[in-house]
Amino acid sequence: MVRLGALGFERGAHLLVQRALRDLRPGQELAVAGDDPLLPVHLRAWCREQGHRVRIPGPGEHWGDGIRARVVRGRADLDRWAGAVRAGGPGPDGLVARPPAAWGLAARGALVEDGGPAGPFDLADRDHVWADVAPALYARAAAEQWDPARAVDWDAGFTLPGEVERAVVQVMTYLVENEQAALVVPARLLARIHPHFREVQQLLAVQAADEARHMEVFTRRALLRGGELGTSSAGGRESLHTLLTEPDFSLASFLLSVLGEGSFLSLLGFLERHAPDPVTRRITALARRDEARHVAFGVAHLHHRGTLDPALRGRLRAAVERRHDALVDTAGLNQDVFDSLVVLAAGEWTPRAVGRGHEAVLRLQAEMDEGRQRRLLHLGFPADEAAELSALHTRNFM
Structure with missing residues (x-):
């Protein structure tokens, strides 16, 4: 028996009836006692919906002990x-x-x-999206989220020469453009992944959030002194567009995270070292920490898949070659960006300083190349092939 007291079905009485029925086999009866005047009406409607039968005492019939009805356990809910x-x-x-x-x-x-x-999830093969480090990387990513309003002292006092400020603005403009592409790629892939692989979904969602935050802080730094954004080259946008059109999860991860964002780790480190002001130094350091996680997942995923599918390396090579061929007639890195990097590394307007800045940017490009080759070696490419593929990577860095 279940006693409902004054509790009516509109206030949750069905939960008590349902709980009592779980202990019965189909065909067994449950006596229901209660004081709600509408109990028989509501109980009959609920039982009909759930596949049970109800017996109500007829006129002048009393079952005693306050029993208002008997529910005969059905099996419809079991069949369901x-x-x-x-x-x-x-x-x-x-x-x-x-x-x-x-x-x-x-x-x-x-x-x-x-x-x-x-x-509608076409990425439903574990080995096509997975990396064993995904759960740990997501936990780390969630713990390392930062608030631009609190993590950066936007009121820090500094004054830069006009040419240096314009160089910072140009580099920030370039970074925003690239981070927009880096947001679209994981967001597009995320929507295709089967939710069974939730850790990968979560990690890519945080990655997209990271890129959104980077876009915010780079834009905010560019406009911090009231100027306008810098230039956007057609070649740069064409280079980024090739990332958006790669449908394969592993190939997209390779081009974006292993090659592109991997190169950006070197660029952000360069900007942190040569930042002419504390705000630029802080935001590039924070962004670099985020980007390191993105690269770590891309490398781990491709290492996982490459271990199971040795033919993957051939497809990775083909993806690099296709992208190179598509961009062979473009101008590559925006000259305004290259010159701005030289200005930031020079630190002053003397021939010796500008020459030193130019050499620093060439060293940056060599560092990017070394990093790409190192990651390619980790993925199983021979040294000569790693060097060749790294050299084919877009001159736009990303």
Whole structure:
């Protein structure tokens, strides 16, 4: 028996009835006692919906003990879950290699009722998106989120010569443009990943949030002294456009994170070292920390997939060559950006300082090349092929 007291079905009485029925087999009866005048009406409607039967005492009939009705346990609710399966596999993480499309948005490990809609997720193969470091990288990314309003002292006092400020603004303009592309790529891929691989979804979502924050702080620094943004070259935009059109998850990760953002780690380190003001120094340091996580996931994913599929390296090489051929007639890095980097590294307007700044930018390009080759070696490319592919990377850095 279940006693409802004055509790009516409009206030949750069905939960108590439902709980009591769980202990019964189909065909067994549950006596229901309660004081709500509408109890028989509401109970009959609820049981009809749930697949149970109700017996109500007739006129002049009393069952005693305050019993207002008897519910005969049905099996419709059992049949509803008869074909249900757990959306997951054995082990603590519950990951499976290829989750069915019918699992859709069900949480990993949930009991999934049969008959739901198939999700629109074409990236549904574990080895096409996974890296074992994804959960740890997501936890690290969540812990390292920073608030631009608090992490940066925007009121720090400094005064720069006009030419130096314009150089900073030009570099910031270039960074914003590249970060916009770096936001679109993971956001586009994120929407295609089966939710079963939620750690990868979460990591890419934070990566997109990182890029949005970078766009904010670089724009804010560019406009900090009331000027206008710098120039945007057609060649630079064409280079970034080739990132947006790569449909393959692994190839997109390779071009963006391993080669492009990997090169940007060197660029952001260069800007931190040669920053002429504390705001520029701070925002490039914070952005570099974020970008290091993006590169780490890209390298880990490609290492994971390459271990299982040795033919992957051939497809990676082909992707680099296709991009190079598509950009061979473009101008490459915006000359205004190159010159601005020289100005920042020079620090002053003397022939010796400008020559020193120019050499520093050439060393930066060599450092980018060394970093790309190092990551390519880690992915299993022979040294000569790593050097060749690194040399084919876009002159626009990203």
